[in-house]
Amino acid sequence: MGDVLIVGSGPTGLTLACDLARRGVPVRVVDRRAGPHRESRGKSLNRDGMGAMAELGLSERISGVGRELVLRKYFDGAHVNDTRLKDVLFLGQWQIEEVLREHLASLGGRVEYDARVTGIDQDPEGVTAHLADGRSIRAGYLAGCDGGRSAVRGLLGIPFEGTTKEAETMVLGDVRAPDLSRDVWHQWFTSDGGAVMLCPIPGTPVFQLQASPEQQADGTPLPPSPEGFQRLFDRHARMAGIRLTGATWLSAWRVNVRMAARMREGRAFLAGDAAHVHSVAGGLGMNTGIQDAMALGRVLGAALGGEAGARPLDAYEAERLPEAARVLADTSARHRRVVAAVREPGRGTEVGLL
């Protein structure tokens, strides 16, 4: 029986796996995906995220992939503002996951793919996770690091309280723009409330595209499409001759501000997006999940390693639940600041990061 079963191999699950493995705790990591992805998703590590990477001995690897960036704001097509961000390293989420996966492999661990958790039973000695293909896995403890739509959270019966802002949506994708400079994070805003942002993912030809969606005649947003990305770019960036090609990871995203009512149920824990989701303003989602993982690693590692004076397992929720509430309030305030700032020519999304 593995000591800890980690459900989900995003940044949260992989950070926890690396932290437990370095403490000598046997871990298994399962993921419903067929294999690793290459989606840019969460694309920045802040000082706390970098601190966690340093604790795992990964500063050099991560710094070798990521880069610092200047935010360049354009208003109605004119370049109005550049802001150099300090203490923020940009890289694609898949690149962070790759570094963590390789590190886990060096510690003797690996991700088991095609393994979707669909059921959980607990008893005083351990947890049994049931998989969609009929297998089951027994462990001492289970960590639900399975993202915002967490199956583990649902199976544990933990409410996900908060709001979904149907009107606040964004279309997202990874695209190429061969003739666009890759030295800055381009952010175009227009006086009619439109927005397109293209952030270069380092070491690749890819930009992450974020944009306000096109509206249909009845006011509902059009789903993302490669042609729609080009139309949005032409309309808001007003830069003739730039073609967006090779679109992948086309998605629509709504602002959800929600957190789990509890982060522990017996021998099972929640961490990362499974426990809290919020606005992307401030780039705190993945970074907060990484902090959850390090906190859970400390508590489980100490308990399972029989460390003298180990803190009780409840210490995890006592530390991280108030932090989740703080991050929800903080990112909502950052979101309001960003929405107001981008409507003025002189200020931009940097107000959410400062």
Ligand SMILES: Cc1cc2nc3c(=O)[nH]c(=O)nc-3n(C[C@H](O)[C@H](O)[C@H](O)COP(=O)(O)OP(=O)(O)OC[C@H]3O[C@@H](n4cnc5c(N)ncnc54)[C@H](O)[C@@H]3O)c2cc1C
């Ligand atoms: C456009 C955008 C920009 C962002 N920018 C930033 C940023 O700059 N900085 C930042 O910190 N955050 C950012 N975020 C947020 C960040 O992407 C998330 O907070 C982060 O992905 C959460 O990581 P996680 O490991 O908790 O969950 P996820 O990354 O969602 O990973 C969950 C994993 O669990 C697996 N899984 C799900 N269900 C099951 C199941 N039943 N059984 C087994 N496996 C399962 C999934 O396949 C997945 O691999 C951004 C998000 C978006 C959309």
